[in-house]
Amino acid sequence: MIFQALHRLRERGVLGMNGRNAEYIMAMNARSAYPSVDNKVETKRLAAQFGIPTPKLYYVVENHGSIASLPKVLEDHQEFAVKPAHGSGGNGIVLITAKTEKGFVTQSGRVISGEDFAYHVSSILSGIYSLGGREDMAIIEALIHPDPVFDGVSYQGVPDERVIIYRGVPVMAMVRLPTRASDGKANLHRGAIGAGIDLAGGTTLAGVHKTRLINTHPDTGNPVSGIVIPHWDELLTMAATAWEMTGLGYLGADFVLDRDSGPVLLELNARPGLAIQMANQVGLRLRLEMTDRAPAEIFSSPQARVAWAEETFGHKKK
Amino acid sequence: MKRPVFYLAGALFLLAGLLVLYRVIWLGYPVLPTAPGITWQLLIDAHIVPLQEESTLSLGLPLEHTGTMIVEERVFSGMYTFNTLKLGPNRIGIWSGSGVSRPEEITYQATILIRPRRDFIAPSSPLLSPYPPAMGPEEQQVIEKLASPWETLAPPARLQAVTAALKGAWRNQTPPGALLKAWQVLLQQHDRRDIALALLTAATLPARAVEGLRLAEEVQPAPSRWIEVWTGQAWSNLDHLTGELYQDSAPLLPLAVGGLPAFGVTGAEIADIRWIMSRRVMSQWQLHFERIIRSEHLLDRWSLFQLPRDFQDTFRILLLVPIGALMISLLRNIVGLPTFGIFMPVLMSLAFRSTGLLYGIAIFCGVLLIGFLARRFLDRFHLLLVPRLSVILTLVIACFTLLALTGNRFGLREFMAVGLIPFVILTMTIERFFVVVEEAGAKEALLTTAGSSAVSIITYGIISWEPLQLTFFVYPELILAVAALQILVGCYTGYRLSELIRFRSLGGPP
Numbered sequence: 043m044i045f046q047a048l049h050r051l052r053e054r055g056v057l058g059m060n061g062r063n064a065e066y067i068m069a070m071n072a073r074s075a076y077p078s079v080d081n082k083v084e085t086k087r088l089a090a091q092f093g094i095p096t097p098k099l100y101y102v103v104e105n106h107g108s109i110a111s112l113p114k115v116l117e118d119h120q121e122f123a124v125k126p127a128h129g130s131g132g133n134g135i136v137l138i139t140a141k142t143e144k145g146f147v148t149q150s151g152r153v154i155s156g157e158d159f160a161y162h163v164s165s166i167l168s169g170i171y172s173l174g175g176r177e178d179m180a181i182i183e184a185l186i187h188p189d190p191v192f193d194g195v196s197y198q199g200v201p202d203e204r205v206i207i208y209r210g211v212p213v214m215a216m217v218r219l220p221t222r223a224s225d226g227k228a229n230l231h232r233g234a235i236g237a238g239i240d241l242a243g244g245t246t247l248a249g250v251h252k253t254r255l256i257n258t259h260p261d262t263g264n265p266v267s268g269i270v271i272p273h274w275d276e277l278l279t280m281a282a283t284a285w286e287m288t289g290l291g292y293l294g295a296d297f298v299l300d301r302d303s304g305p306v307l308l309e310l311n312a313r314p315g316l317a318i319q320m321a322n323q324v325g326l327r328l329r330l331e332m333t334d335r336a337p338a339e340i341f342s343s344p345q346a347r348v349a350w351a352e353e354t355f356g357h358k359k360k
Numbered sequence: 361m362k363r364p365v366f367y368l369a370g371a372l373f374l375l376a377g378l379l380v381l382y383r384v385i386w387l388g389y390p391v392l393p394t395a396p397g398i399t400w401q402l403l404i405d406a407h408i409v410p411l412q413e414e415s416t417l418s419l420g421l422p423l424e425h426t427g428t429m430i431v432e433e434r435v436f437s438g439m440y441t442f443n444t445l446k447l448g449p450n451r452i453g454i455w456s457g458s459g460v461s462r463p464e465e466i467t468y469q470a471t472i473l474i475r476p477r478r479d480f481i482a483p484s485s486p487l488l489s490p491y492p493p494a495m496g497p498e499e500q501q502v503i504e505k506l507a508s509p510w511e512t513l514a515p516p517a518r519l520q521a522v523t524a525a526l527k528g529a530w531r532n533q534t535p536p537g538a539l540l541k542a543w544q545v546l547l548q549q550h551d552r553r554d555i556a557l558a559l560l561t562a563a564t565l566p567a568r569a570v571e572g573l574r575l576a577e578e579v580q581p582a583p584s585r586w587i588e589v590w591t592g593q594a595w596s597n598l599d600h601l602t603g604e605l606y607q608d609s610a611p612l613l614p615l616a617v618g619g620l621p622a623f624g625v626t627g628a629e630i631a632d633i634r635w636i637m638s639r640r641v642m643s644q645w646q647l648h649f650e651r652i653i654r655s656e657h658l659l660d661r662w663s664l665f666q667l668p669r670d671f672q673d674t675f676r677i678l679l680l681v682p683i684g685a686l687m688i689s690l691l692r693n694i695v696g697l698p699t700f701g702i703f704m705p706v707l708m709s710l711a712f713r714s715t716g717l718l719y720g721i722a723i724f725c726g727v728l729l730i731g732f733l734a735r736r737f738l739d740r741f742h743l744l745l746v747p748r749l750s751v752i753l754t755l756v757i758a759c760f761t762l763l764a765l766t767g768n769r770f771g772l773r774e775f776m777a778v779g780l781i782p783f784v785i786l787t788m789t790i791e792r793f794f795v796v797v798e799e800a801g802a803k804e805a806l807l808t809t810a811g812s813s814a815v816s817i818i819t820y821g822i823i824s825w826e827p828l829q830l831t832f833f834v835y836p837e838l839i840l841a842v843a844a845l846q847i848l849v850g851c852y853t854g855y856r857l858s859e860l861i862r863f864r865s866l867g868g869p870p
Contacts, residue, residue: 047860056866058855060693065853133799161742168745170795231800255865320865 055328056319062292066330070209070291071312078288079310082127082181089307092287094280096307097123098184106167109160116141116182123186124163126171127179130311132229134171136162137185137200150198150226186306189299191272194264195219195235199226203239203277203297203305206314206326210285211336211347212278213329213355215239216321217246217271222261230317235259237266238322242356244274250320275348277305282344282351284310329355365851372844379659379837387657389834399431399640400575402613404468407632408440408455408625415628416456420571420583420616422472423451428613432471438464450616463631471640472613474575486566486590492554499550500558502542506535507562515592518563519605522589526556526603556587556600566590570597571622573635575611580635583615583622613637664833672833677713677823679832681706682842684819689849691818696858697811698804700789705815711781712820719774720820721813723781727759728809731790732797739794753787 051058057066078084086096100122101115116122120141126134136159137149145155154162163180165171172178192201199220206214216236220226223233230236235256237249249256249266258265271277281295284307294314297305319326332354340350383389408417421444424430435442439462440455455466491500510521524530534540546555553569560567567590571583586606588595597606606612615622623633664675684706691697699705712720734755738748760778767775789812796805822828832838855863 044857044860047864048855051855051860051863051866054866056855056859056863058853058859058863059696060856061853064851158742164742164744170745250865253862253865316863320863323866325866 051325055325055331057316057326057330059316061327062316066208066292067313071293072289075289076312079290079293079312080128082125082129082309083179085307085310088287092283094283094287094307095303095305096183097186099181100184101182102127103163103167103180103182106164109163109167112160112163112182113156119182119184121185122182123184124159124166125181125183126166127181128169128172128176129166129178131231132227134162134166139185149200186298186308187301189272189301189304191269191299192217192219194262195237195259195266195269197222197224197226197259197261199224199228199234200298202228202308203271203299204314204318205278205281205295205297206318207281207284207293207295208330208333209291210282210341210344211333212241212281212351213333214318214322214324214326215241215278215281216318217269219249219259219266221251221259230315235266236317236321237269238318238324239271240357241278242352244271244277245269246271247322247357250317253320255320255323272299273304275352278348278351279344280305280307282347286344365847369844369847369851372840372847376835376837376839376841376844379840380835383659383835387660398474400472400474400613401636401638401640402468402470402472402573403634403636403638405632405634405636406466406623406630407463408457408466409463409629409631410457410460410627411629412627414456414458414626415460416454416626417466417628417630418445418455418624419453419468420620420622421451421453421468422470422613422615423449429473430470431473432469434467434469436465436467436469438466440464440466447620448618450618450620452616452620457628474611486568488564488566489557489561489568491561492557494550494554495558499546500562502539502546503555503558503562505539506543507559510563515565515590518565519560519589519591519596519598522556522559522563522565523598523603523605525559526552526600553585553587553600556598556603560587560589567598568617569619570612570614571616571620572612572614573637575613575637577638578636580637581633583635584612586612588614588617664836675836676829676833677710679836679839680823680829681710682839682846683822683828684709686842686846686849687818687822688815689846691811691815693849693852694856696856697814698808699812699815700792700808701785704785704789705812706819707782707785708812708816709820709823712816713824714777714780715774717817717820719772720781721817723763723775723778724786724813725809727756727781727786728790728793730759731755731786732793735790735794749787749791752790753783756783756786756790 078088083099083102086099089096100119101112103109103112121137121139124136124138129135136154138146139149140147142153144153146159147153166178166180169176169178186200188200195201196219201217201219203215203217205212216238218228218230219235219237220228221233221235225232228234230250233252235249235251238247239245240247246267246269249259251260257267277297277299280297284293284295285291288310290310290312292312292314294311296308296311298308300306316326336350336354340346384391402422404419406417406419408415417440422428422430435453437455439460440457443454443456445452445454453468457464491503495503506525507522510518513521535543557567557569568588570586570588572586573580574584585600587598587600589598590596597612598604599606623630664672667675685703688699688702688705692699692702708720708724715723731752735748735752738751743751760781760783763775763778767773767778793805793809796808
């Protein structure tokens, strides 16, 4: 019975953790290229070179000494986001939407005192959110105002789009929708919804909540599928450019749709998760192997790769 | 693409296999090192009181021959000097002292392995021994006449006739009255051993007097005596007092043959001497241990047996740690069980060796819980990372101290051994546990704890399994094979069992 189940997974082209690590991450991602994705400051710098928009950087807190100067730095900004430069999975991110006398108001409406805020920044610096626990830097950057397209299917928080890029070809995508259970975080592990995206056209498909397939958002009751994501081709092209930008053969790119400026790159990930397969109900390995068989000329430009991906992986119109 | 890796793993397997084969075939290592072997422990204890300037004590010692192996020999001679002397088929231990004035205690100890084995090479027939010197020519004539009717019989039948005669029963025909009378006189005048030897000589059966020990757990104040009779193929043992033949497999250990005494003393007095036989079950490994120690072969000289005893115990455990690591690789990459840290479960299982599994797990979970609650409480103070970890570490040490004191109060050794639990690992585990609870929920944290415990229990089971310990200790090259397995696990790119559950929504028909 187990062997049958294993066989079915293989037939469906599902990519497992071992396969991802050994055959894709270790084979396609040079260790030397990791800093460009693990360090958000570096990612921002590179993205600017390639014309990919990222949230505007306000300030980088590099050591505990500069925490004291934060109030002065933040004087001009009413709203901003604080992130660990080497963070992952959305851990350690605090979004501030307003400043009051009592302190900072977070996106979920909680008020944190200036002291608590300083402690949080200090925690980021001491490395509790960073990969491998090394000392870190804290980034203070502009707050994104999400496009209202997902308002009906998210509970607080900011929905984001994850694209898996293999050899520069966007092979799979999903949108992560925060729920009450995920505490407004777009993190599938914590209970956010992952909804697959039809690469051709950018329409959402059914979603997955934890391990369950769903059609409607558990908090709002609205259908998750059939939402057309604006600026989709632009977003896909940016994602495809991440290959030239980082040199990583297998990576995940996270975007947010800003209400005013369209898709913005939030972060890159050299070890993207596998849950995207459930959200799309398609095995990743299937698409990765199709990409390996793609004609050589498509790899010449991001636009060509996006066109090939939409043609190959897009759901055929009825 | 994967080819070179398989060559590497194959080469490691091959190397391990060849080394094991070399040890088994050329060096005669036991294939099953843990199979028990029954040995006899002989202890000769003599209390010698010197009377003259020069004094010697000679003792017949067991001889190594087919079916009998001396595994270990220890001699304690005090002021005396010890030498061995080979005298025909005998090995005599001689303790000689010059100018020894005080009484001395001399001990000889040997571990003897008796392996009943058919001997395929028939030893050459021994010569017929002469009549015992105590027998005069007339007496020899009497005996020859008594034995004359048996001349035509085959050797075994002749031996039967002799034993019957010793019991007073005459085979086929009773000798004439005069002869019988002379026989009765003989019986009264001579030692039964001499009579038996003379009868055997007359019956043309080579024989020799033996002094030795019965293989039975007992203290013998003097060696037993019997006669070995050559019946054409092998020696038979005859009890000359009863006229009975011992069974073929009779447990006898000859110490001196051919009329030589099993012990003798000159210039001194033996105040007390005892031969103590005891049975001991040793593993084949222990039997070989002694042999390896004395061996000249390279692999024997570089064997772990040559290490001092206390370090040996360490390596018996250390050699199994790679198997623990292999288990972790298996459970993480093939089963997909989450664990805290990579090697934390192995370190825990090492600690369980001193605390015991049940207490170990209980202490671990207890301290983890206390640490977690403390960590939650500390969270509000916004301590920096390193000082915060230091506080948790201090708490862990405090818990250990309390446990040890409690253990001491109630006589629980397991609690006192708590110090061997790796406290740094426990501290990091508390921090990780807290982070996992905060980020992924209590369910995930408990699952990870269960995974870690499962791995430590399995690893503990493996490293505590004595036969495996011995096997790896005797054949340390086996860790090369373990490394090969680890490499093979590293090549596994298939699904983890846990992914069957994770991806079950994708496992349906396409």
